Amino acid sequence: IAGITQAPTSQILAAGRRMTLRCTQDMRHNAMYWYRQDLGLGLRLIHYSNTAGTTGKGEVPDGYSVSRANTDDFPLTLASAVPSQTSVYFCASSDGLPAEQFFGPGTRLTVL
């Protein structure tokens, strides 16, 4: 692994299903973030974690949960997916704040 990775690359999901998007970084960054990107709405922060064991709510946290059991991994879970959660999801990490954020390649999620 080099940098920050996300899985899956894309997913089509039926409404009501549970889904976990995975994010892993090998840069030993303390801080990690989840954003969703929708046309015309930019990058909206869902949840973030400034260090392992802590998480915080961003601009649009409803319907999503996160955990940060260790430094490297920051999974995002949709407990019961809805069509409005159709989006491109980006994970990012940084060596604390304020500092450059490094983004993963993104996950394109479609909820039908």
Next chain:
Amino acid sequence: GENVEQHPSTLSVQEGDSAVIKCTYSDSASNYFPWYKQELGKRPQLIIDIRSNVGEKKDQRIAVTLNKTAKHFSLHITETQPEDSAVYFCAATMNRDDKIIFGKGTRLHILP
């Protein structure tokens, strides 16, 4: 609330001319203001950033200015080239640098 406003949403400039994108932020305690570039189908990448103790920063053809009193900052691209065509996002830290919020983005078109 915590927000970052970005204007314009779309900008077209002739190749060789200058482009300016402007952002305002709500949190007077914000200390860090990065700019990200996102090419079509790719992840956002940092192009320049500025901290609150500096009024201006330049890196080759790009520069950022910050006015803390007015709570606004701007990106300036001079001698624009075709490869400058992309979506540009401004951002600012919020909640005492606890998290970072992005503007909605500016789609820049460089016209031949």
